[in-house]
Amino acid sequence: MSGFRYIGKDTPRPDGGDKATGKAHYIQDLERPGMLFGKIKFSEHAHARIRHIDTSRAERLPGVRAVITGFNTPQVRIGFLRDNLALKRDKVRQFRDEIAAVAALDPDIAQEAVDLIEVEYEPLPAVFDPEEALADGAPLVHEFDARGRPVESNLVPLPCQHRTGDVDAAIRQARYSAEGEYSTPLIQQCCMGTAGCIAEFDTHDNLTIWAKTQIPFLAQRDYNGALAAMGLKGKNARVIVPALGGGFGTGLDTHAYEYIAILLAHRAGQPVKIVYTRQEEFAYLSPRQSARTRIRQGCDENGRLLYRDVEVLQDNGAYVSWGATYPTVMLLPVTSLYTVPNVRFVATIAYTNNTYCQAMRGYGNPEVTWAIESNLDDLAREAGIDALEMRLRNCNEPGESTPMGLKVTTCGLRECLEKTGAGLEWKQKRGQGSAKRRGVGLASLIHTGGGGRIYRSDASGMILKLDDFGNVNVFHGGVEMGQGLHSSLTLALAESLGVTPSKIHINQTDTGTCPWDVGTHASRGAFMACKAAILAADKARAEIFRLAEELFPTLVAKNLAKLRKKRPDYEAPAFDVQAEAKAERFELCDDLIFLKDAPDEPWLKVDLAQLIRASHYRDQGKMLTVESFYDPPNELPNFETGVGNISATYAYGTQGAEVEVDIETGEIKILKMVAAHDVGKVLNPQTLKGQLFGGLAQGIGYALTEELLTRDGRILNPGFTDYKMPTVHEMSFPIQLEIVETDDQEGPFGAKGVGEPGLVPTAPAIANAVYDAVGVRLHHLPMTPEKVLAALQAKHGSAAAT
Amino acid sequence: MSEEISFELNGRPVRVAVDPGQRLLDVLRGPLRLTGTKDGCSEGECGACTVTVDGRPINSCLFPAPEADGTRITTIEGFLDEDNRPSAVQRAFAETAGVQCGYCSPGMVLSAAALLEANRDPSDEEIRDALVGNLCRCTGYVQIVDSVRAAAAALRGEA
Numbered sequence: 001m002s003g004f005r006y007i008g009k010d011t012p013r014p015d016g017g018d019k020a021t022g023k024a025h026y027i028q029d030l031e032r033p034g035m036l037f038g039k040i041k042f043s044e045h046a047h048a049r050i051r052h053i054d055t056s057r058a059e060r061l062p063g064v065r066a067v068i069t070g071f072n073t074p075q076v077r078i079g080f081l082r083d084n085l086a087l088k089r090d091k092v093r094q095f096r097d098e099i100a101a102v103a104a105l106d107p108d109i110a111q112e113a114v115d116l117i118e119v120e121y122e123p124l125p126a127v128f129d130p131e132e133a134l135a136d137g138a139p140l141v142h143e144f145d146a147r148g149r150p151v152e153s154n155l156v157p158l159p160c161q162h163r164t165g166d167v168d169a170a171i172r173q174a175r176y177s178a179e180g181e182y183s184t185p186l187i188q189q190c191c192m193g194t195a196g197c198i199a200e201f202d203t204h205d206n207l208t209i210w211a212k213t214q215i216p217f218l219a220q221r222d223y224n225g226a227l228a229a230m231g232l233k234g235k236n237a238r239v240i241v242p243a244l245g246g247g248f249g250t251g252l253d254t255h256a257y258e259y260i261a262i263l264l265a266h267r268a269g270q271p272v273k274i275v276y277t278r279q280e281e282f283a284y285l286s287p288r289q290s291a292r293t294r295i296r297q298g299c300d301e302n303g304r305l306l307y308r309d310v311e312v313l314q315d316n317g318a319y320v321s322w323g324a325t326y327p328t329v330m331l332l333p334v335t336s337l338y339t340v341p342n343v344r345f346v347a348t349i350a351y352t353n354n355t356y357c358q359a360m361r362g363y364g365n366p367e368v369t370w371a372i373e374s375n376l377d378d379l380a381r382e383a384g385i386d387a388l389e390m391r392l393r394n395c396n397e398p399g400e401s402t403p404m405g406l407k408v409t410t411c412g413l414r415e416c417l418e419k420t421g422a423g424l425e426w427k428q429k430r431g432q433g434s435a436k437r438r439g440v441g442l443a444s445l446i447h448t449g450g451g452g453r454i455y456r457s458d459a460s461g462m463i464l465k466l467d468d469f470g471n472v473n474v475f476h477g478g479v480e481m482g483q484g485l486h487s488s489l490t491l492a493l494a495e496s497l498g499v500t501p502s503k504i505h506i507n508q509t510d511t512g513t514c515p516w517d518v519g520t521h522a523s524r525g526a527f528m529a530c531k532a533a534i535l536a537a538d539k540a541r542a543e544i545f546r547l548a549e550e551l552f553p554t555l556v557a558k559n560l561a562k563l564r565k566k567r568p569d570y571e572a573p574a575f576d577v578q579a580e581a582k583a584e585r586f587e588l589c590d591d592l593i594f595l596k597d598a599p600d601e602p603w604l605k606v607d608l609a610q611l612i613r614a615s616h617y618r619d620q621g622k623m624l625t626v627e628s629f630y631d632p633p634n635e636l637p638n639f640e641t642g643v644g645n646i647s648a649t650y651a652y653g654t655q656g657a658e659v660e661v662d663i664e665t666g667e668i669k670i671l672k673m674v675a676a677h678d679v680g681k682v683l684n685p686q687t688l689k690g691q692l693f694g695g696l697a698q699g700i701g702y703a704l705t706e707e708l709l710t711r712d713g714r715i716l717n718p719g720f721t722d723y724k725m726p727t728v729h730e731m732s733f734p735i736q737l738e739i740v741e742t743d744d745q746e747g748p749f750g751a752k753g754v755g756e757p758g759l760v761p762t763a764p765a766i767a768n769a770v771y772d773a774v775g776v777r778l779h780h781l782p783m784t785p786e787k788v789l790a791a792l793q794a795k796h797g798s799a800a801a802t
Numbered sequence: 803m804s805e806e807i808s809f810e811l812n813g814r815p816v817r818v819a820v821d822p823g824q825r826l827l828d829v830l831r832g833p834l835r836l837t838g839t840k841d842g843c844s845e846g847e848c849g850a851c852t853v854t855v856d857g858r859p860i861n862s863c864l865f866p867a868p869e870a871d872g873t874r875i876t877t878i879e880g881f882l883d884e885d886n887r888p889s890a891v892q893r894a895f896a897e898t899a900g901v902q903c904g905y906c907s908p909g910m911v912l913s914a915a916a917l918l919e920a921n922r923d924p925s926d927e928e929i930r931d932a933l934v935g936n937l938c939r940c941t942g943y944v945q946i947v948d949s950v951r952a953a954a955a956a957l958r959g960e961a
Contacts, residue, residue, distance in 0.1 A: 016896030019904025020911055021888050022838020022878035029837040190939050192842050192850060192905035245905040246939050278843040482903025482940045686899035690941055694902065697942030720847035720937060728933045728943040732926075735944060 005589075006491040006501065007749045010685045013487035014506070015243075015480065024243040027196040027212050032271040035198065036065050038264045039110035040257060040274070041100040041117045042284060043092035046353040046713030047126035047139065050091055050119065053100055058113035063105040066268040067113065070099070073263050074230045078222070078256060081157070082146035084319040084356075086226070086259035091124065093141050093318035094355055095714050096284040098256045103264040103272045127154070128713055130292070130315040130350035141318055141351035156316050156349035160327035162335055162642025164403035165342030170307035174298030178379035182295065182371035183780045186708035187288035187701075188281075189360050190725050193245015195285055196275030199261040207237040207265075211258060214251030214479050215519035216241055218455070220511045222254040226262060241509040247481035248698075249359030250285060252521050253321045257284075282718030286358035287708050289323055290315045293371035297340075303385040305394045307342040310334045310368060314349045317356030324349055324357075326364030328454055329447075329522075331642045332650075333369045336402035337446045338376075338394035343403045345642060353713045359521065361695070362756045365447055366702060366763065370781060373443035373764035377771060386430070387768065388421045391444065396652070405635075405643045406650060410742035410752075412678030413444060416654040419738040423674030424656040430772060437663055438671070441768025442656035443761035449680065449752030450648030450744070451632040452522025459631035460528035461515025462536045464497075466624040468616060470591055470609030472499055472540075474506045477517025478529045483755055484687030485525045491684055492530035492748055496537035498588035499608065515627060523651065523753030526683060528630060530748030535628035543624055544611065545583040548593050551614045552586070552606055553577045559603035573599045633746065648746045651753055653677035655696070655761045657769040663792055666785030668704060668770055676738035677757055681750030688754060692737060695758015701726045703763035707782050807871035811836075812880025820867035827851045827862040829870070830877060838878035838908050842937070849936030852909035853877045859916040861935075878908035881915060891915045891953040900949030902940030910936045914950045922958050924950070 018024045055067045070087035078084045088097050100117050104110035125139040132138055133154040142151050171177065198210040207227060213219045216239040223237035244251070257274050265272040276285060296309040316324050327347030334345045380390040395417065400408040424430075424440045432438070451458045463475040472493060480486045486506050494501045507513060517528070556577055564570055580595050587596045594605040616623055637644025656674040661667070675696055682688050705724040709716040717723045743750035767778050776791035804819045811834065818833050830836045830853065839862060842850030846861040853862045854876045883889050888896065891911055901907045910933065917924055917932035924932070929950045930943075938946060 012897040013899070013901070015904065016899075016901045017888055017892070019901045019907045020892040020895040021882065022836075022908040024904045025837070026840070026905060028841060029831075190937075192848065192903060192937065192939050193840070194842075244903060246903040248939070278845070278848075482905075484902065686945065690899050690902050690945055693942030693944040694940045695942075698939070719845055720843050721845060725937060725939065726942075727937060728930045728947065731943045732930055735942075 004495055004749065006495045008682050011487065011491060013484055013687060014490050015486060026193045026243045026245045027198070027210060028193065028275055030198060030210055030242055032198055032200055035271040035273055036103040036105065036268055037107040037110050038101055038103045038261050038272045038274040039107065039114045040098050040260060041114045043095055043097035043099055044119070045092055045121050045123055046095055047124040048092050048121035049124060050088060050099065051122050052120040054118040055100060057116040058102055061109065061113045061116060063109040064102055064113045065270065066103040066264050068101050068263050068267055073267070076226045076229045076259050076263065077146060078254060078259055079319050080322050080324060081320040083142060084256065086256050086263065094353055096355055098260060101260045101264055103268045126353040126713060128352055128354055130313050130352055133350040133352045141353060154351040156320055156324055156351055158324055158349055160347045160639045160642065162331055162343060162345040162404065164335065167307045167309050167342045167344040170342040171296070171298060174306045175301045176379060176383040177296060177298035178375055178382050179296040180375050180378065181779060182293045182374060184291050184367045184370055185781055186290050186357070186710070187360060187706050188708050188723060189248040189250045189288065191246030191248060191250055194276040194278060194281040195250060195255065195257065196273065197258045197261050198271055198273040199265040200271035201265055205232045205235045207235065207262060208240065209237055209258065209262065210240045210242055212244060212251055213239065213241060214247045214481065214521060216479065216509055216511050217477055217516050218519055219254050223262065226259050230266065238510065238512040241479055244479060244481040247479065247520065248361045249363065251479070252359040252519065279718045282723065283715045286321055286323065286356050288360035289326055289357035291367040293368055295371045295375045297375055297379050299379060299383055303380070303383050303390045303393050305338055305340045308334060308340045309344045310371070312347045312368065314347065315352050315354055316349045317352060317354045319356040321356060321358040323359045325454065326367065328637065328639050330364040330368045331404050332406070332446050332448070333365055333372055335404035335642065336396070336406045337369070337372060337444060338391065339396060339400065340403065354710060355713070355715065361698060362760050365445065365756065366760045369443065369445055369760050370763050373761060374767050374777065377441065377768045378777065388417060388426055388442065391417055405645050407645050409649050409746065410680065410744045411650070411652055412740035412742040413652040415740045416652055416676035416678055416738070417444065419676040419740065420654040420656040420674045423736045423738060424658055429658065437661045437773050438658065439769045439772025440656060440658045441765050441772050442654055443764035443768060444654040445652065445757055445760035447651045447757050447760060448522045448524070448647035449651030450527055450746050451524045451634055452647050453634045453636045454522065455518050456636060457518055457631065458634060459629055460517040460532045461627065461629045462532035463515055463625065463627045464536045464540050466540065466612050468609060468613050470503055470607060470612065472497065472504050474504060475514040476506065476529055476532065477509060477514040478525050479509055479520040481520060483525060483691060484684065485520065485529060487687045488526040488683045489529045489533055492533040493537060496534045497540055499591050503591060515629065523755035523757070525755060527747060527751065527753045530683065530751065532628050532630040534748055535630055536626050539626040539628060540624065541588060543626060544588060544593065544608070545586040547611055547615050548586050549581050549583045551611060552581050552593065555606045555610055555614055556604055563603050573601065575599055649680070649744045649752050651678060651757050653757045653761065655765045657766045659766060659769040659773055661770055661773045661788060663774060666789035666792065668766065668783060668788060670733045670766065672734050672736065674736045674738065675758070676740060677754065678740045678742050678752065679754050680744035680747040680752035681741050682739060683749065683751050689737060691754050692758045693735060695756065696735060696762055697726050697731050699759035699762025700730060702759060702781060703766045704782050805868060807868060809870045809872060810874040812876055822868060824867040825863055826865040826867045826870055829867045830862060836877050836879050840905055840908060842905065847937070849909040849913060850906050852912045852936065854912055854916055857916065857919065859913050878911060881912065890956040891918060894953035894956060895949045898949040898952045899945040900941070906936055906938045910938065910946060914953060918954055918957055922954055924954060
């Protein structure tokens, strides 16, 4: 499709200027009158009974306004399975468990008071390995579930599996098979802006909370539940979202620190702010889950995939967040990346006394794609088929219905594979490895591209309020985290409504003013917002043109009268405005309303602001506000059977790597990356590139350097000194972007979601290139020099790896 | 305990009471009301708190406030054109997608500006060297480097 006025054109994002000049306001920058600062007392044990908490010295510290524990506040249950308490009572189950909190005049006093709180513990045996946690006799992390029923094991009760066809028969039938075990580590999301909130009550006990969240409306629901638990049933939480400083999944749950700020604010009778320091963020904010994956895949003599058999074990940590539902997204690549007729998937999630985990970009997808795509290269080698050719033979195609029941509408995977192959000079470079220690490899992905129904509603609402000045004030519940949502939304509205981008003003996301939206996750932000925008714009245009039918003839008559005052000799072209002024004959473009068949005369055009004022300032006048609510055509899957068309469309992509491996140091040097992504349609090239480059950089960190290290449940590297996310130097290799446009039928202007795909296939693409270079298969992320050397030595013996 | 120090902040004189152990970052964001400078890690690793002291970019989270006495300090708020409009470097970041969540942007802009003050035609490697102390989680740095290149061209009068 072509002919767009704004869509697809490189356009600076609306918030760029404020951010580049330091004028964007993050939670760190916000203050409220009378605001106090909160600090939390965290557990000093991984697993222990709380015997006694002595807060007396903290209470006496000058400047302290409130000291709370689980024993002097109402019990507030939190978490996806309500298995967590805002402040712990019976025992602690991880090092970061919240035991007490202080509100004080400044953060230093609050911290000093926290340090004065003394807790007496009775240490309990702990378990830190998910397999050990599921063994007989393992210490129980939870003795009871949220409803008080006794629990018999550390198995998290969230079954997720899938069975299609007969995998056992396919295993017998397969000519070639490959199997392996793969693992991925804990990853810190590393938002540059750390987590925080401000909680404030009015005299009616209604709460306003400025929260660093990606789910303002689900958060409202959670907070309202907490208010009820506090004896404030029926009171409301208004959630306001400041500039976010990055999200990456950290905002998909509500967090204990938020409930603690609420409890402190209510106790102190003053607003309370809690903001994590970087060290607190590393140690006390939930990271991406670690996962262990066992995989088997097999094919026939022609390389056609016959089966895929995947078992995943996730270390959940001590409490269940939304992040424990990663397997619901793992289902996508396991069942639907390439065409596989027989699929078996079982995910097991274990409670341990490690830090509990939450969502991160990709949401389970990178964890299993790491295993699937690494193992697929092994299978191709086993079958003696080129790895790219193998993927092309099994490529997904439009019209396909996958084992999970995903309805493949548009699918650019074949083109992504071909373009990646071309970008890597696959034919010349693949298999030339060992001599030069250079190699090429690739891997692909599928992800939700048209919303992701993991909740009963996957909808998104929008309100457009037009004012006397022709401004379009937008109220939308999605969250601009940095990804460029407001950029896409501005262009979508300008395009579909017919106003200039500078007239579009997107209001702060606020549950008090914006219509409901399930949250900014599953790469759904731009897809949903732009769809809601198109619906709202259609309504607004219908209303504008109806008003124009009524008011336009008078307004242009005035225009003409004015013109004739200036130019008495002006001869108007013959055109019967009154007769032509029918709603369906109007057009609105760049803020001007005109009749499509009218001569191109300035007086025959009416500014949108002029029309709104004419409608407003008259007897029984009216203003123009429209709303839309878009709920995509997708299904809430049955996760116990792993079937359901979770998204209205799917994003595909392939990334390729060319690497050089130093066999003396084990260092992997990336020479080039190719990233080919089916994005449906480009909305704004520069924000799209930001998402893809940024995702790829996170993929590089995941592949090579990042790992949150723990020992007996304690985080060992809580800072950027020892947790290595990529700097500009690690990203100095060339990246060839190949944008594939498939013009999706459901997508806004043809676009698909692109938020998460960028990091999904990066690690296996690199691992496959490493194998091509030096012939070793790496199974455990990150692929550090130590692991590469160990693999080389295992292959070649302890002698020089030649 | 506290002492009074004076320095030039964004072209204007200021006098402020500081404690011996206080960080310049907290003085800027607190009593001096300049919140454009961000606290990203408090250990000098991420560069979000970058300001320039006598033209040199430093991490204000590691810089003792008393040492600011007698210096000339520029924060992101002071890094504007004469008419208080975004400077060429800021415009380049805003227009070339060097900005995403924006939390690292003030520090990135100041590190880039310090480079371009000394070198109007930096190579990509020189740009990367200048930005290696500034972490960004959103962009993958590609369009940040593009922004600095665009800013350099603008400053050379080529844009």
